[in-house]
Amino acid sequence: MDFEHETPETEIAFPEELQxxxxxxxxxxxxxxxxxRLYRLLIVLGVLAIFYVFWRAGERPSLEELQSYGYGDPTTVTMLSTIALIASLFTGIGxxxxxxISLLFQYYAYYGGQLAYSIRVSEKNFPEIYHKAQEYTRLLGLKKMPEIYVRQMNGQVNAYTSWVPGKTFIQLNAEIVDLAYMENKDFDTVFFVMAHEFGHVHLHHVQLAYTLWPMLAMFFPAVGQLFYLGLQRAREYSADRVAQALTAGKAELETMMMLxxxxxxxxxxxxxxxxxRINENNRALERFAxxxxxxxxxxxxxxYRVRAILDPEKRSGRLL
Ligand SMILES: [Zn+2]
Incomplete structure (x- = not known):
C-alpha cells in the first residue's frame, strides 16, 4: 500500500484497511x-565499560568519583554508582x-507507579483506546498487547513506555487522553501519540537487553553520553515512523502542534x-542556538521532527 503523506480524511488508507x-x-x-549503527557502537562501549570496572575493581572509587559518572541523569547516576561500587567490592559475577537486581528494582518502581496511581485501559475504561491498542498489536504482530495506563500528571502533556519482565506497558498521561474527551474530541491525536509509544515497544527500545549497553556506555562521560543522546534521538524518529505507518499519517502534524x-x-x-517559519533561513547564530x-x-x-514527519520520502531525520 502506498502511504500518502497527507491523507484526505474521507478516503483511502483508513487504519482498518492496513495489513x-x-x-x-x-x-x-x-x-x-x-x-x-549507534546501538552497536554503544554495545562496544558498554563492553569496554565492564572491562574498565573490573580493571578498577581493587581501587574502590570515591563517592565523588562515582557521582561524576553519568552526570545529568539522576537515574543513571544511581545505577552507575551502584554498579561501580558493587563491582569494586566484588570481583566476579556477584x-x-x-x-x-537493582536495575530490575527500578523498572518495577515505574510499574508500581502504574499499579498505585493509574487507571488501566480496558474494554470498559476508555474502550476506544483499548480497541485501537488491539488493532496496533495486530498490525505490529506483537505477541502480547502492552498494558496501557492513564495517569494524571499535573499538566504534563506526555506519554512513555517501559518494561518489566514479561510485559511492556505504556503510560498515557491523562493530559493527552483529555484531547479525546474534552472540547476537541480528538481521538486521532491521542492515537498518534499511542502509536508512537507502540513504536518503542515494537522496536524493543525499552527492554533491559536493549537499554543495558547504552547505560553502561555512559561510563565514558563525554563520548558515552554523546552517542547515547544520538541513539535516543534516532529512536524517537523511528518511533514517529511507526506511528505514521500505524495511523497512515493521520494527525501527525496536529500531534506536533499539540506538543x-x-x-x-x-x-x-x-x-x-x-x-x-521553521524552514526560514535563519541567521547563523540562530541556527547555531x-x-x-x-x-x-x-x-x-x-x-527537525516536523520536517522528518513531513518528508514525503520519509528519510531519516536530522540527528545533529
Ligand atoms: Zn518516544
Missing amino acids: PEEVQAEIRRTRHRKEL GIVIFL SAGRHAYKHVDAEDYVE RWCINFGSTHPIHP
Whole structure:
C-alpha cells in the first residue's frame, strides 16, 4: 500500500484497511538508518565499560568519583554508582548480578507507579483506546498487547513506555487522553501519540537487553553520553515512523502542534505558518542556538521532527 503523506480524511488508507505485512515492511524501510549503527557502537562501549570496572575493581572509587559518572541523569547516576561500587567490592559475577537486581528494582518502581496511581485501559475504561491498542498489536504482530495506563500528571502533556519482565506497558498521561474527551474530541491525536509509544515497544527500545549497553556506555562521560543522546534521538524518529505507518499519517502534524502549543491552543495553530517559519533561513547564530538545544536533547527538537514527519520520502531525520 502506498502511504500518502497527507491523507484526505474521507478516503483511502483508513487504519482498518492496513495489513500487518505492509505496516511492518514500511517500518523496516523507514526506521532511522543510524539507529542500529549507534546501538552497536554503544554495545562496544558498554563492553569496554565492564572491562574498565573490573580493571578498577581493587581501587574502590570515591563517592565523588562515582557521582561524576553519568552526570545529568539522576537515574543513571544511581545505577552507575551502584554498579561501580558493587563491582569494586566484588570481583566476579556477584557484582553484576546485584547490579541487575537493582536495575530490575527500578523498572518495577515505574510499574508500581502504574499499579498505585493509574487507571488501566480496558474494554470498559476508555474502550476506544483499548480497541485501537488491539488493532496496533495486530498490525505490529506483537505477541502480547502492552498494558496501557492513564495517569494524571499535573499538566504534563506526555506519554512513555517501559518494561518489566514479561510485559511492556505504556503510560498515557491523562493530559493527552483529555484531547479525546474534552472540547476537541480528538481521538486521532491521542492515537498518534499511542502509536508512537507502540513504536518503542515494537522496536524493543525499552527492554533491559536493549537499554543495558547504552547505560553502561555512559561510563565514558563525554563520548558515552554523546552517542547515547544520538541513539535516543534516532529512536524517537523511528518511533514517529511507526506511528505514521500505524495511523497512515493521520494527525501527525496536529500531534506536533499539540506538543508545542498544549492541549487546548493547538487546535488554533496555523500549521502551515509554523512550517514556513521553521524552514526560514535563519541567521547563523540562530541556527547555531537551535542546533545546540538539539545536541543536548533526548528528543529531536520539534522543527527537525516536523520536517522528518513531513518528508514525503520519509528519510531519516536530522540527528545533529
Ligand atoms: Zn518516544
